[in-house]
Amino acid sequence: MVNNRPWFILGDFNVTRFLGEHSSGSSLVTSEMNEFNECKNQIEVEDIRSTGCHFTWTKSLKNPRCGTLKKLDRILVNDAVMNCIPQAHVIFLLYIISDHSPAILCIPGYIINKPKSFRFMNYISERGEFIPIVQKGRENQYVGCDMYCLLKKLKGLKKDLKQLNWINGDTFVRVNTLKQELKDIQIQIDSHPHDSAIKDKATKILLEYENAKHGEFLILQQK
Structure with a gap:
């Protein structure tokens, strides 16, 4: 089937097609794999070029003894995409707390940045600096x-309120720090899926990150 219009297929395809797409090495070719390849060939699509994580699925984040990682998530495109948008590509991000890696489809020149609306978190209205900042903004002529x-x-207030939003104590700093630590160690896991010491550390950081995020959520729920 030949289609001259660019189109994409995004999904979690629960098959592994090539060597290196399973952390345990090669796997037996199943009927599902053959069907997937036959379908892919029939509709004439291929994996778009990608960067980021190689393995996009992990069986268990909280079990450091489980070393099963697979490449399941894909974005498939036809030839028209590569002809019309040669710079299109996908970035597979670190999974952080999910079992799947988020995927960002980048289409240069096709995304228009829109101005962000005025908004702020409710809880900062209880801080002592909030009223003086708003009063100062109202006095501008x-x-x-x-x-x-x-x-x-309102536009003049955005910068000051944004700064106030992110200087709210150790909880927010801790969330950001733990998130970066989680990213760093998941990069190591992606390269060394059978290293128990790394996975033990990742499990510990994940639990600390979830607790910190819960504390951050409670702060953001303040009215």
């Missing part, structure tokens, strides 16, 4: 209609 002046004042 602009020339124009009422709506224009209001929008300018």
Whole structure:
């Protein structure tokens, strides 16, 4: 089947097709693998080029003795994609707390950045610095209609409120630190899937990260 229009197929394909797509090495060719390859060939698609994690699925994050990693998640494209968008590619991110790696499909030149709306977390309104910051923003004077002046004042508040949002004690710092540690050690696991010492450490960091995230969630729920 030949299709001149670019199209993508994204999904969790629970098959391994090539050597190196399973952490335990080669696996037997199953009927499901053959069917997958036959379907792929019939509709004329291939894996788009990718960077990031090689293995996109882990059987158990919290069991350091389980070394099963597989490449299951794929983004398949037809020839028209490579002809029309040659720079298109996918980035497989670290899975952090999921059993699957998130995938970012990058299509250069086809994504338009939109301005972000004005918003802030409710809990910062209880901080002592909040009212003075808002009062200072209200005192700024602009020339124009009422709506224009209001929008300018809100825009002026965005930077100060954003800074206030991220200087809220050790909980937020700890979440960011643990998240980076989790990323770093998952990179090591991706390269050394059978190293028990690394997986033991990853399990410990994961539990600490989940606890810190829960504490952060409670702070963000304040009204």
